[in-house]
Amino acid sequence: MGKRRSSGLSKSLILKGIQCQRALWLKKNPPDFEFPPQPELEAKFAAGNAVGLLAQQLFPGGVEVPYEGLSFPAQLARTRELIDDGAEVIYEASFSFSAIFVKVDILVRDGAAWQIHEVKMGTSVKDVNLDDVAIQRYVLNGCGLSVSKSFLVHIDNSYVRRGAIEADKLFASEEISLKVAARQQSMTELVAERRETMGETAEPDIDIGPHCNDPYACDYIPWCWRHIPEDSIFDLRGSGVDKFDLYSRGIVRLQDVPLDTLNAAQRQQAEATLNRQDATDPQRVTAFLETLWYPICHLDFETFNTPIPKFDGTRPYQQVPFQFSLHVQESAGAEPRHFEYLAPPDGDPRRELIERLLAVVPVDACVLTYNQAFEKGVLRELAKTFPDLAEAIDERLANVRDLMVPFRRRDVYRWQMRGSYSIKEVLPAMVPELSYAGMAIADGMAAMEAYHEMCALEDPVALAELRRAMLEYCRLDTLAMVRILGELEGIVAHSAG
Ligand code: SF4
Known part of the structure; x- marks a missing residue:
């Protein structure tokens, strides 16, 4: 294979190259290919920034070396200046060694040496985090800095927010010095290999494999898997x-x-x-339908979760409901009545949401969900949060049933479901005229992002349009359930007739 001039590396490029050398090469040599958009990346990036900023409170009084507005050489020079001036804590300190550029989330002076504190949004230490810090330590050592200790600062998901966020409770810090030092030993060789890959003129001959999704879903899956x-x-x-x-x-x-x-x-x-070929077992469908009763309330929540709890009494990554859709059917085949709630853009929506829900779900109604673990989890959290409503919530909880069951058991299977029992696959197979395709919001993740967007929107026209799309999506989720249930009832009626 021919060679060409190698270029600089960054920590993220090396990490990409540890997952797959072909990914590293593709990053430097993007194929002429239309990759699908990844709208969730921006939100993830913003959440990561917010977490990083908050973690700085663990070491107050530091000085930041900003990324925005400063060239790489200027970031390096500013870091050197801060070190020489005796800074105790530096945020986003920047270093370059052997043409590898890294930024250290929090660098803390420790006598004649320095501590690295790497901040992550996850809730535990992962192997990829160790590689991440090993690269930083390698570069710092190369720049002549001694690293006394390394830490991974991650989210502690047992923290419950009470008032202002307490950074010392939101974060847990784990010392990873020994593991990092062990990984650093192979870093020179590893970097040399990655650099060689980057210098190749032809795409590396690396086939697809489990590495395409480990530790992350690779950006290049649409390209490498196109065959x-x-x-x-x-x-x-x-x-x-x-x-x-x-x-x-x-x-x-x-x-x-x-x-x-x-x-x-x-x-x-x-x-x-x-x-x-399709498969249907009318007897098992009949048995399932016998576990339901009318009136049936088809219920769906939309929730968001964030690493930094937004409201009092919530934990990191807790599913916080902000929207529900409810179709109520009095009898089989009856036209359903529709109820919905979408939180206003400000404030904690939970109390109002559950009060509205309790007002429209009769105490003796069957509450039908699709994947009951999710809706039950949300209801249980609400019962814990509002003890005065716990009894009323528990009554509804006892009546929750799961429309996913006959599809998970494959009592009903359509070949178009492709082995899945997700409502996104079941709906078009069972009710082809109803579809999520073409909707502005077409899945739970998009709904969650829409909620965050809604909270930040100021333009009333854009806000109204976004809310309309959010309501439309959630409404389809429960309308889909009404129609799928109708199909199941049709199967039983047909087999009896
Ligand atoms: S999709 Fe798989 S083979 Fe292709 S670059 Fe990514 S990890 Fe490597």
Whole structure:
């Protein structure tokens, strides 16, 4: 393979290269290919920045070396100046060694040496974090700084907010010095290898594998996986056959898989897909419907979760409901009445949301959800938060049933569901005329981002438009349930007739 001039590396490039050298090369040599947008990245980036800023409170009085507005050389010079002037704490200190640029979240003077404090939004230390800090330590050592200790500062999800955020309780700090030092030993070699990869003129010959999603879903999946046909082994759901083992043996198309190597669920999926075949067990559907009763309240919550708890009494990453949609059906086939709630852009929505919900869900109604663990979890948290409403919430909780059950059990299976029982796959297969396609908000993640956007919007026209899209999405979730239930009732009526 030919070589060309190598260029500088950054910590994130090296980390990318540790996951996959091809990813590193592609980052430097982007293919002429239209990648799907990743709108969630911006929100994640903003959340990471907010967490980083808050963690600085653990070491007050530091000086920041900003990224914005300063060139790389200026950031390096400013860091050197702060060190020489005797700064005790530096935020975002910048270093470069062997053409590798790193920024240290929080650098703390420790006698003649320095401590590295790396801040992460996660709730535990992961291997990739150790690599991250090992790169920083390698560069600092290369710049002549001695590192006494290294720490990973992460979110402590047992923290409950009471009043202003207490940084010393929100964060947990774990010393990772020994593990980092062990990883640093191989850093020179590792960096040399990555640099060599970057200098190659041709895309590295690295095939797809489990590394494409470990530790992160790689940005280049749409590119590297483009040779995988529709109806492939990778569509098989659940654990069972080792798909990469099949792939390595040249078995990629579903039709080439020896069916006797699959477990029962995967075999059913494969056969159904290949033969465009559906399966229905009316007796089991009947048994499921007998666990429901009218009136039926089809319920769906939208929630958000953030690393920094937004409201009093909430924990990091707690699912906080801000919206519900409810379709109430008095009897089978009856036209449902629709109720909905979407929180105003400011303040804690939980009290108003649950009061509105309790007002429209009759105490003796069957509360139908799709994936009950989620809605039950939200209701239980609300009961804990509002003890005066706990009894009323518990009464509804006792009546929660799960429309996902017959699809998870495959009492009803349509080949278009592709082995999934998510409502996003079940709805178009069961009720083709209803679809999430083309909606401005089309999944729970987008709804969560819309909530954050709504809280920041000032333009009343844009705000109204966004709220309309949010209501439309949530409404479809419960309308979908009404229609799917109708299909199940139709199956039973048909089999009885
Ligand atoms: S998609 Fe997989 S093979 Fe391609 S660059 Fe990413 S990790 Fe490497």
